[in-house]
Amino acid sequence: MTSGYRIAVVGGGIFGVTAAVHLARAGHTVELFEAAPDLLCGASSVNQRRLHHGYHYPRSSETVAAVRQGVRSFREEYPDSVRGDHEHYVAIASEGSLVSAEQYLQFCDRSGLPYREEFPPFLRRSSVDLALRVQEEAVDIAALRRSCWRKLTMAGVDVHLRSPQSFDDLKDFDRVVMATYARLNDLESSARAGTPSYQYEVCEKPVVRLPDQYRGRSIVILDGPFMCVDPYDRSGMFVLGNVVHAVHLTAVGRFPLVPVELADKLNGRIQHTRHTRFAQFVDHARPFLADIDQAQHMGSLFTIRAVLPHVEHTDARPTLVRRIDERVISIFSGKIATCVEAARDVTAMCAQVSAPPGADTPEVDAIGQTWRAAT
Ligand SMILES: Cc1cc2nc3c(=O)[nH]c(=O)nc-3n(C[C@H](O)[C@H](O)[C@H](O)COP(=O)(O)OP(=O)(O)OC[C@H]3O[C@@H](n4cnc5c(N)ncnc54)[C@H](O)[C@@H]3O)c2cc1C
Structure with missing residues (x-):
């Protein structure tokens, strides 16, 4: 595989952190930028704390499949954060x-x-x-934050807190991974025209x-x-x-x-x-x-x-990893359990030969299925 890229990961939620750790383990030089004063301050800490196994999604078999696969890899990566005692x-x-x-x-x-x-x-x-x-099971977010810091340090990721990034700030990097969740389009709209609605x-x-x-x-x-x-x-x-x-x-x-x-x-x-x-x-x-x-x-x-908009009939919560162009990848997260699978997809995409910029690339979710945002 290609290695040794200089990669910026923007967003220090659980998806950005996990992607940064996996990219650094794969041999890249990784910097993680987070606007807040600590990791996991956004949706990754303000949530219901469920490590979903699928019980919530009787109308979306895709979401059930994604979280069931995700739970296994999440448990392996973050064993100290999983609580099975409730x-x-x-x-x-x-x-x-x-x-x-x-x-x-x-x-x-x-x-x-x-x-x-x-x-x-x-x-x-x-x-x-x-x-x-x-x-x-449940996720103990305080334990997860400690685990994230440990893993970033061990993997050698350079973490910049209180560092809100604009797309222009990132032009010196070989690859950019956007993991900014509700603020995804703030960066993505600079990366390309026709950004999706959420x-x-x-x-x-x-x-x-x-x-x-x-x-x-x-x-x-x-x-x-x-x-x-x-x-x-x-x-x-x-x-x-x-x-x-x-x-x-x-x-x-x-x-x-x-x-x-x-x-x-x-x-x-x-x-x-x-x-x-x-x-x-x-x-x-x-x-x-x-x-x-x-x-x-x-x-x-x-x-x-x-x-995703207009998914009331299924209540689907996919995680979408998308290649925006040959340099930029975005992660739109669904459920916490899928963060490791998403990080694996990002790592594989970063190593791949580039797709043509602006190509109508499919959205590959964390279990390798193809989803298209409802329009
Ligand atoms: C109310 C609620 C309840 C939920 N309950 C559950 C649940 O029980 N179980 C479950 O599995 N999932 C749940 N989810 C979904 C899950 O919490 C999210 O999908 C996941 O935590 C999002 O992680 P993330 O890393 O993508 O985003 P975030 O955790 O939001 O991280 C994104 C980070 O990017 C940073 N950022 C944004 N813009 C910039 C910029 N320009 N420069 C630098 N940094 C930037 C933000 O400060 C933020 O820290 C819930 C979500 C919500 C909102």
Whole structure:
């Protein structure tokens, strides 16, 4: 293979870090640029902390396949960050679910996803048709950040924090890998014309303390406009998810739109704001979860989620690794579990003979399948 390129990786989230480490291990000289004061400050830390095995995606077999393959390589790369000590539950809502209990069980059987029927103590039986204890895992983001630093140091990657890059800053590099997620088009639009549109969602994640019966337990109500609760690393607190109320603003386009009142709250620490939707999270959870009114709101995290537009029918979350031209590669991430597979694709592409600039290259996802962004 070709080696010895000078490569800039832009974006110190889990996808940029993992790509940087793999490229350096392959013999390249790698510099990683991150705008924030630390690694994993964007979506890689403001998320639900699930190492998805596929249980969330009964309508997207591609996403199930990608995360199942990803989980294996993620576990090998980041064993200290994977937590298997929680009890994970999935429940199917009695009303409004896009899949029935029977369809969900068939999906698990078909996908080889293990389960047993079991209700967690806090789940209200009257509002769900099915509850399963499943074999999902969680990601400990604090441990993952430590692991990232260790691996970057061992691989010899030169890390530049507080270093927002423009495309012009990068012209001296042989290869550029863009891993800036919700800000992908900031760089990509300089790299080429006709950048893709994404669906941007400004999201809130309330962090709460919950009664004892929730300790070490995680639950998601599927499949549609519902909610989930997951332990927040080893803090003893929990992070709430809600398909409807978490999203303060949705916009499809080339760049995200952010409500002014949340602009200075993105990707920061847990904070209180009068713009929180915490009360709606609780109202929405009340029919499903006992004692949720006792949730003590410790503040909220905010970030921008970027997903492919117009995929509501499948809820697909692919990871797309694309060659923009002979010098530039972009990673558009789906789920955390796919970061190692994406890094392998990036490393292989960096070593390949160049494709003609502007060629209509297919988008290769982290399991080597071809996806095309819906238009
Ligand atoms: C609310 C929410 C919940 C989620 N829950 C889960 C979950 O439970 N499980 C799961 O698997 N996935 C989940 N995801 C998806 C997952 O978190 C993301 O796909 C993944 O973390 C994104 O990683 P990344 O490295 O691509 O991006 P990020 O972590 O966002 O990193 C991109 C980095 O690029 C930096 N940057 C941007 N522009 C520049 C520039 N010009 N110069 C230098 N640096 C720049 C940013 O500061 C940022 O740190 C969730 C996502 C969201 C938003």
